[in-house]
Amino acid sequence: GAVVSQHPSRVICKSGTSVKIECRSLDFQATTMFWYRQFPKKSLMLMATSNEGSKATYEQGVEKDKFLINHASLTLSTLTVTSAHPEDSSFYICSAPQGFSTDTQYFGPGTRLTVL
């Protein structure tokens, strides 16, 4: 199956700093990637769709200036949480669809962000 990696797996930062999370498709090209946020015991909340070569598409209620997304290449998307605050602490997961006709999404292992 397709492999998606995420880095870092865990990050602790001080309030007010920015944190960058990388999502890579290791064995396939991904013109689209998705960024999710997951709260404890809760389902996935889609934050945005990352598009290679164009601007990301954000879901309603997600601050685009807060969560900066850059799809730098066909295998890399980054999510930067700017001026992080404790309420941004969460589990962030990326995914990339492979198989154009079936939209099967392959997920990274997730990044646990803790803002102190």
Added chain:
Amino acid sequence: AQSVTQLGSHVSVSEGALVLLRCNYSSSVPPYLFWYVQYPNQGLQLLLKYTSAATLVKGINGFEAEFKKSETSFHLTKPSAHMSDAAEYFCAVGGGNNRKLIWGLGTSLAVNP
């Protein structure tokens, strides 16, 4: 429009018992249906998917699901639960032209010895 409902946020079974996790969907286009499993502090792993071929889909770890259009259901089953099956299970529907998946709220499966 598409939506997914997972009936039962928590399911508990005994080891060796049948696992049945329920998923109903609605979709205005022919759906693709997915079951994913998530272990603690990990990403999601694809269990199986329905993509308009066979209605009975077999996945990894002994799981299978049957697509029933008349019932708009895609329930996940496993004949005999193992302790290692304890995890969070998510049902999702796709098939729209934006490549997004619409997710259910998840079902937490506990397996008792």
